[in-house]
Amino acid sequence: MSPFETPPPALDPVTLAELARRHWGLQGTIHSLISERDQNARLDAPGGRYVLKVSNAGEDAGQIALQAAVLKHLEDQGLAGIPRLVPTLAGEDGAEVETGHGPGSARIVTWVDGPLLSSAPRTLAQLESLGRFMGRLSRAMQGFGHPAAFRDEFLWSLDNAAGIASWASDIDSPDRRALVEALFDRYRRRVAPRLAGLRVSVLHQDANDNNVIVEAANANAVAGLIDFGDMAHGRTINELAITMAYALLDAPDLYAAMRSLISGYVAAFPITEDEAEVLYDLMRMRLVMSVCISSRRAKENANNAYLTISQRPAFALLERLDGIDPEFMVALCRKAAGFDATRGAVSVRDFLAQAGVAPVVSPDPQRAARVALLTDGTHPDMPAFFDRAFDAWFSAQRPAGLPANVAFYGFGPYGENRSVYTASHFADAASPERRTRHTGIDIFAAKGTPVNAPLAGKVTNVTYNADPLDYGHTLILEHETSQGVRFWTLYGHLASTLPTIVQPGQRVEAGQLVGHFGDWHENGGWSPHLHFQVMSDMLAQDQGNFFGVGHDSLWDLWSDICIDPNLILRLAPESFRADPxxxxxxxxxxxxxxxxxxxxxxxxxxxxxxxxxxxxxxxxxxxxxxxxxxxxxxGHCHPHVVAAIARQAGILNTNTRYLSELMLDFSERLTAKLPGDLKVAYFVNSGTEANELALRIARTAIGKKSTVVLDWAYHGNSGGMVDVSPYKFKRRGGYPQPDFVEIASFPDPYRGPHKGRSEAAGRAYANDVARCLERVRSKTGSAAAAFIAESISGVGGQVGYPDGYLRAAYEHVRAAGGVCIADEVQCGFGRVGAAFWGFELQGVVPDVVVMGKPIGNGHPLGAVVTTPDLAAKFANGMEYFNSFGGNPVSMAVGMAVLDVIEGxxxxxxxxxxxxxxxxxxxxxxxxxxxxxxxxxxxxxxxxxxxxxxxxxxxxxxxxxxxxxxxxxxxxxxxxxxxxxxxxxxxxxxxxxxxxxxxxxxxxxxxxxxxxxxxxxx
Missing domain, CATH: 3.90.1150.10 (Aspartate Aminotransferase, domain 1)
Known part of the structure; x- marks a missing residue:
């Protein structure tokens, strides 16, 4: 007979005390303990407390041996909080006794001190501790085996759940019976086919709150586990599933309770991804087995009302769970176990980060004017989105003077915690917490604004969700990553044009029109806008709708399911916040x-x-x-240039009094870009400094300051450069022309006296340079002067000179013994396209070339390149030193800029x-x-x-x-x-x-x- 058919032993305290004395040499006081099939008593002896266990006469001897073997194994593994088997005086695991209903076995184990979990208030910390304890147990049980653990017909083994599916017919309530039958059906479809691939081990299988011990001084800490009578070999994950079934029975917040328990368990014993995905269903099947078994026994024992009363907590939990998306709970188990909430989350994020996408709305919001529509009090006068006064408020936010061809959008952020969601459909059966975190991005604009598919895909749903504050007309598209991972995009609050534009099953291409913004009467009762959302998994939502709001406390989970739509929209983060x-x-x-x-x-x-x-x-x-x-x-913030700055700044940045390969490498690479004998470089911090140095070199070579410049020229912002910049000193706030400066007429082919770009016009303008040199001669006795000119005039109005102008001008200057300086600050480094340097368009080779701005992509760097002859003349005994010009970071930047130009x-x-x-x-x-x-x-x-x-x-x-x-x-x-x-x-x-x-x-x-x-x- 089985222990369920044999009455439990009922030995009197004197007999029990005599058993303990005779076989174990222990004397003390006996206190009866509650037990279902066996007889248990506490023995208070001088050396400590023990539990004397007398087995049911129907108990299989193999099961008794299994329990003894497990306790010894766990003791060897050093697992605390588990009863230790006390050997008899003869060194045996137990002693044979007469139970009154046949022969049985008596054993003594150590007492695990502390109150039962059932007597302690439930907390999340306690559940985390319970999970951690059970994880340690599962870890310790790895590698343990025993023949008696293979209990193929054991009723309470979760592996045998399908075997009692017919027992659902014993459930009296039709609704509850239908619920249980649906769960059996889900188990057959979703769980049973996966069991063969899961890990197996020997399991305790009964961590209910009357078998779990907590610390006396700290009820949040689980101290131990007792009662190893339901052990069996099975899927390892069953241990956690069974523990969770008991732990959730009275939990006010099922999400928090599950996360605490699972996270504690996996901290001690990690589970696999497959195990995480069946955990929730196995937990529910434990509850299903409980109500089925109790219903069958109630049928067999019609006079035992307790059997149906005891199933009430299990049914209450099953019914509560029935109001929750089951795949969301699977996702929660995955996340709590340390995985992404969905298998596709990472793949979808990676794909969207690199994919080419079309604008979701037209016109493209990237360049549109905008306002961040925040519900956090940033706009204290902003009505709610479902208040018709919002339309007028939003229109008033459009910037004054914004051209009619420029779109204006309002953006409601992804992940925003919105307290305005107070309607009943934002409540939750599993938790007192309402869903308030926005899982999409809202784009507000006028009704009728076109909506486009950002990616190629297939229409899966075209639905009208008619409830107030729902989506109204809703579109869902299915897409695939390049690896074939499916994901979905949702477009809510559309106009009634939707079903006339796309139909379920239809293929759409990126950029294809799929809808329009709906008006109040057709979009669920909201101001016209688009709710745009990306889902890495549709969970169990297959009716053309999806959660638009998630729980704040579960945001890490929701953000895996509903991936940030800005991976597609690619709006700057400032679009979603107000600048203080x-x-x-x-x-x-x-x-x-x-x-x-x-x-x-x-x-x-x-x-x-x-x-x-x-x-x-x-x-x-x-x-x-x-x-x-x-x-x-x-380009702004070019990554190669930024990396060069960061890398070199982390190695060395110092002045130029030390030798450096970087300076020489850059100098040689830069001068190789220049023609003729332009081979000697000096590095400075700006174009202004470079022009100052170029003039110093020229003036040292000719022995005087005489300088010829072009009208409206600009060469820098220092005092010396303003002196040679008519663009500055001739305008308001300027001063008289310096006496060492001569101004040549501006060679403007469009507005100047010599029209067109012919060589004749160029020579005519160059003749004015010759006249300037003659004025220099009249003042100084020598016509030698420095001639500085931009190769193409920038501040003069983007003016390119007539053909041959610089050639003829240079000839006049050099004939007078002067020096020709080409200012390439604005037009150098390939900008002119047909040549690397602007002066090359004029077919000349200067004596000095000045560089700034582009050379460092905005980093403070400038350069002067000249000939060895002029460099030698400049070295006249007066040292030239620039503390920072040519520093290692600047040299690294210069090299990086050339890399990008060429590469x-x-x-x-x-x-x-x-x-x-x-x-x-x-x-x-x-x-x-x-x-x-x-x-x-x-x-x-x-x-x-x-x-x-x-x-x-x-x-x-x-x-x-x-x-x-x-x-x-x-x-x-x-x-x-x-x-x-x-x-x-x-x-x-x-x-x-x-x-x-x-x-x-x-x-x-x-x-x-x-x-x-x-x-x-």
Whole structure:
């Protein structure tokens, strides 16, 4: 007979005491303990406390031997908190006794001190401790085996769950019976096929709260485990599943309880990914087995009401769990076990980080004006998104003067904790915590705004979720990574046009229209917007809907399931937060702290916080196309240049009094780019310093300061450079021309006296240089002078000289014994496309070349290269020293910039893109008479605006208006020239056709806008 069919032993205390004395030599007081099948008693002896266990007469001897073997094994493993088997005086594990119902076995084990878990208040710390204890037990049981552990017919073995599926028919309640049958069906489909691949071991199988001991002084700490009577061989993960089934029975927060228990367990005994994925279902099957077994026994023992009463907590938990997405609970088990919540999370993130994507909404939000729509009190006057007053509030946030062709969006952040979610469908059956963390990104704009598929995919759901504050018209697309991992995107709050545009099963391509923003009456009762979301797993949600909000305490889990949609949108982080220090505040501080002579661009000032390639990002996260910043020659924050700075700064940065391979390597590499005998380099910190040094070299060589410059030239901001920069000293706030400076007429082919780019015009302008040299002779007795000129004039209005101008000018200067200096600060390093240096376009070789700005991509670096002869003359006894010019970090930067120019073919790009831009500028000129002249060489170009193409009256105000208009469109440019009427374009060299199109389209819109308010412009 089995122990369930045989009455338990009922020996009196005297008999029990005599057993302990005779077989173990222990004397003490006997106290009866509650037991189901055996008879247990506590023995209080002088040497300690023990438990005397008398087995049921029907108990299999193998099971008694198994228990003894396990206790010995665990003692050998050093696992604390487990009863220790006390041998008899004869050295045996136990003694044969008469139970009153047949022969049985008596054993004594040590007492595990402490109250039962059932008597202690439940806490998360306690559950974590329980998990850790059970994990240590599972770890200790690895490698243990015993023939009696293979109990194939043992009713309570989880491995045998399918064997009692028919017992569900004994459950009286139809609803509960249906629930249990559904769980058996899920078990057959989802769990049973995976069991063969799981680890196995001998299990305790009964860590209920009456078998778990806690510390007397600290109920949060589990001290031990008793009752090894249900042991059996089975899937190792069953141990945790059974423990969890008992632990969750009265847990107020099932999520927190599960996480605590699982995380504690795996800290001591890690589980596999497959085990984590079946854990939740096995836990529920333990509860299912419990209610099925109790229901069957209730049928067999109709007079035992306790059997149905005892199943109530299990049914209550099963019914509570039935209101929760089961795959979410699987994801929770995975996360608690140390895995990503879904198997695809990492693959999807990696794929989206690299994938080419189309804009989700049109126009593209990257360059749109925006406002961060935060519910944290940042906008105290902002109505809720489901308050119709929100529309008016949102419209009022659109910046004044924003052109009509520029989109304006509001962005609601991913992961924002929104207290406004108070409706009942944000409540949760498993936890008192409401779901409040936003799992998507909201994009607010006008109703009817087009929505596009960002990636190719398949339509899985086109649904109308009609409940108030639900999604309304909803679209879900399925996609695949390059490795075949599936993921999904959701588009909520769409218009009723949705079902007329796409249908389930349809393939869509990236950029394809899939819907429009819905209005209040069709989108669930919200202000028009798109809720955009990415799911790495659809969980058990297959009805065209998905959770738009998650639990704050489970955000690490939710963020694996609902991956950050910004991996697709790629909006700057500033798009989702309000800047506490906006431009107006900085302007106020600037007025107090910074000298007013330092200018700042645009009528509406920009606060730029980040740069990348040809783009700058402002404090709102809006991207601006930089079409004017030639300083960042190879692009803003080029990673190769940034890495070179960081790497060398972490090794050495010191002055130039020490020998350095870096300085020599860079010097040799740089001078190899120059023609003729230009082989000696000096390094400084800026273009201004470089021009100062170049003039020092020239003046030392000729023995005087006499200098010839071009009208409207600019060579730097130091006192010495302002002296040779008519652009500075001839304008407001300037001073009389220095007596050692002669100004040659500006060789402007468009506006100057000698029209066109012919060699005749070039020689005519060069003759004015000769006249300057004669004035030098009249003042000093010698015509020798330093002649300094930009190879192409920047501040003069992006002006390239007539053919042969520099050749003829250099001939005059050299014939007089002078020195020719080419200022390449703005136009060097491949910018002109057809040549590496601007002077090469004129077919000349200077005596001195000056470099700045592009040489270090914005890092403070400049250079002067000259001939060995001039270098020798400069070494006249006066030391030249520059503490920081040529420092190791600057040299590393210079090398990195050359790496990028050469490695990325930027000179070739300048040539190609420059030609394309000029073609588009000329096309603009056909339609807009305001454009008087188009000129350019590679990515160094200008568009001169005139009110009359015959009189060439400068359109100065119009040029400023155009620049500010395209700034509002997200494109940055500037004006230059003597009249500030030339639109100048000197973008980073990574500028391509796409960027050129953005620039030219913005110019088109600006000219059209100007014509609308000033007909004839």
């Amino acid at each position: 220090h906006p431009p107006a505040e900085l302007l106020e501080r600037r007025a107090k702290a910074i000298g007013p002579s330092l200018s700042i661009s645009y009528a509406e000032k920009l606060k730029i916080v980040r740069g990348q390639g040809p783009w700058l990002v402002d404090h709102t996260g809006r991207r601006f196309l930089d079409a004017v910043n030639n300083i960042t020659h190879v 990325e073919g930027l000179q070739e790009r300048a040539l190609e893109t420059g030609r394309y831009m000029l073609d588009r500028f000329h096309d603009l000129a056909k339609r807009w008479p305001l454009i008087g002249d188009v000129r350019g060489w590679g990515l160094f170009s200008g568009v001169e605006l005139v009110r009359d193409r015959q009189t060439l009256e400068p359109a100065t105000d119009e040029a400023g208006w155009i620049v500010n208009h395209i700034r509002r469109q997200g494109v940055l440019a500037s004006t230059d020239g003597p009249f500030d009427n030339v639109l100048k374009f000197k973008p980073p060299m990574v500028f391509g056709r796409a960027e050129a199109d953005i620039l030219c389209d913005a110019l088109e819109a600006a000219f059209a806008g100007l014509a609308a308010i000033a007909p004839g412009a």
